[in-house]
Amino acid sequence: MLVYLIRRLGQSLLVVAVMATLVFVAMFAVGDPIDILASPDADQIERDAIAKRLGLDRPLWEQFGLFVWRALHGDLGRSFVYNVPAVDVILQRLPATLELALVGLVFSITIGIPLGVLAGLKPYSWLGRSIMSGSILGFSLPNFWIGLMLILLFAVELRILPAGGRGPVVSVLGIPTAAFSLEGLRHLILPALTLALYKSALVIRIARAGTREVMLQDYIRFARAKGLSRSRIIFVHVLKNIMIPVVTVLGLELGSMIAFAVVTETVFAYPGMGKLLIDSINRLDRPIIVAYLMMTVVIFVIINLIVDLLYAAIDPRVRLAEAKG
């Protein structure tokens, strides 16, 4: 196990290092931030002064060395726009995005599991078929447009939910959150629902496949023979057994939900990390983009690492195969 752990950790570090290099090199292709920062009528001397202040006048390799050294110390540069450390700007926005992703996750479970189980119990009925067609739509329709249509329906026509933004924020256990007030929740419903659509389509499929498989098992037949009620069989015996794959997949998908929040946050003008990324791309705020990417890479690598280690802990074949190859 230790050998496997070390190998796997080494791989993760390699991925982070490769991505760091790619991100850094790529940022130089994005464009010259001085064009945005300096006023249009600034002369060459002013532009040089800005370049010097930001360290942009040094050779590329020196900037890269400095970038790595500082990144290892948790410093990913100062935002050109806000003039505070980029990591701080992102961390400030992180709770909003996490809140959105978690509420979205809850939505996708509450929508996906009942529908998936229904479709799994009667796969060839019209209900089962329409749920599956719905899940295909959930997979393939452009998410942002669904978000716009939800705004149109609930905020513009019916006027029962706000069109965007984040509700009043209160501090709970030191974490600023909007999920504990009615107004905050009202702001969360539409963005979280939009974000949840794709994932609930996924949950429907897993739950349906799981239900179909579990229903054929001997223990379900036994439960029936014992005379248990249908609801008890479904809610206790089936549900418990299909939760394992659902939880595994959703855990894996949490990272991609944070990434997907880029779109949802833009549609709903929600002040999270994703909106910050889009704004920073438009303003060529390099340190923020770099910091966002590095944090996302680290989050993804950590999630993948945890999942792989868990699998290896559960299934000895995984670590044996890895140790050999």
Next chain:
Amino acid sequence: MADYVRADEVAIAPEIPEPASIALSSDPGESLLRRHVDEFLKSPGAVAGLAVLVALALVAVFAPAIAPQNPYDLSKLDIMDNVLKPGERLGSGITAFLGTDDQGRDMLSAIIYGLRISLAVGAISVVIACVIGASVGVLAAYAGGRVESVVMRIVDLQLSFPAILVALILLAIFGRGVDKVVLALVIVQWAYYARTVRGSALVEKRREYIEAARCLALPKSRVVYRHLLPNCLPPLIVVATVQVAHAIALESTLSFLGVGVPVTEPSLGMLIAHGYNYLLSGKYWISTFPGVALVIAIVAINLVGDRLRDVLNPRLAR
């Protein structure tokens, strides 16, 4: 050609014992294509999807002849016509069935031209990504060993990051432009095809006809491209069809975020983004109708893709 058709059959029904597949290919009355077409036509949903898709493609190709107005000829636009409701008449006498946008552009015409760009970007990016991905996948499977494991590691790495994020960053680097969107879509998509083709190539590579081709001392490239690759096509066709819908959705999302196609060549996603500003004041048509067109196209592609999957690979789980 006969060689190709016969080889194809083996891939479609690999579980059928030899005599059966020989019987199929020696029956001159029924060609493989014919069988697939008949099978496809049995699903009314898929036929409807295909009809819609063909209609949309024709509309896109003949846009200049069909659209009531050339939406990008500024001399034809009148600012007095801006943000008209659906069904109102333009100053030039045309009825704007789907309303007009803030420039006084007929939305129906704008959608027809937008469809052109959306469909083209989706189709072209899928074709290029498919060619690259399939080549890489089949070569990796054929080569095996170290080459294969390095290639598949890269594929896994790429697929572990969400496509939308990778494409967003690539476009932030490349800048705006139709060609750049296509390039970004190719980069985020090739790995799917590589994985799909490698999967089927690993199975096909162990079959007797590959062994026979090798024994004949055919050049490697001929074995890979003429014998191995054609037999890996069925699952690839299915993945590619559905992927066109994904590519179109992804492109529209990127354009909505402001990193996709340029303002001069607006796709459907771009039109939706334009209407975003008017949505809150109840002027729904600028965002809604391009979205409806997008949804129709995507649903049609999915219907066709789903049926293709059933026809080409009955054993594949839905």
